[in-house]
Amino acid sequence: MKSPLNIILASKSPRRQELLKLMGFDFKVVLKDVDESFPVTLTPEEVAIFISEKKARAFDDSITDEVVITSDTIVCINDQILGKPVDREEALNMIAMLSGATHKVITGVSILRNHNIISFHDTTTVSLEALTDEEAAYYIDTFKPYDKAGAYGIQEWIGMNKISRIEGSYTNVMGLPTEKLYKHLIALS
Template structure:
């Protein structure tokens, strides 16, 4: 995408990096440690946006003309937020909750440019078929999804064999709603 200021992706997610590459967006990765806690009482969309902005705020003093892109993805089932699992048993427990149910995936995005925060989010519904205990345990053992909200990657085996359908953006479930990101970046050109 020509004409854009330099993009800084503040994410170690290889999935987000791959999506930006597929969009032909030039970027560099810069990471900062950020506390991802949030206040009680927020909706799932508000949580994703709150954390995405917190990640961007860590860069506010350091940047000049660059655009900092941050994102946060959360999984919500029946009002319960499923973050990243603490360990294998926690991941297995989360996947059992998702099995045979529908859940929502929210990705909040923040574009920081010239001290202005442009925040937006996307939500997708994901329908899982009933998974066997063996399918869940072997997935967790092989893929160790400890860096993924809800303990799964849609592009990995459990997503490929378990997801019956999604309502909404596939790339949102991967971790970055690319169409919305593209439209917002175009406004900066």
């Protein structure tokens, strides 16, 4: 499907790039460094949108007729936000927290066009079966999920073998709630 939109995806995530391509949109990838800190008073949903809007605002002065898509995905368990792990130990700790529990994956998405930002979020509830220490180490050492919030990817080994239930959008857990994004992009066309 050919879209009249001149889309920039501001994400280095291969999963987000693959999802937008599978949605049928042409786009180019442009990256900008953005400080992803946030006020601690925000709810997890507000954090995801706050960061995605920060990423979008970084493009505000450098685009003309383009539509910029930015997003941020967080994992939240017991009101604790899990971002991307910085090393193996932190990844193992995150997996241990999620093991045998239910958590939320929240993605904030922002669409910047003509200095206006449209933002929304999606939340998916994910139940993860318990992992042994050996399984957790195997997963971390084999898949090295250091670029993934909560230290896991649903499309990898852990998703195939240990996720017993999801409520909500599967693609949201991958980092881009395509169903909601598609509606917004079509409305802009």
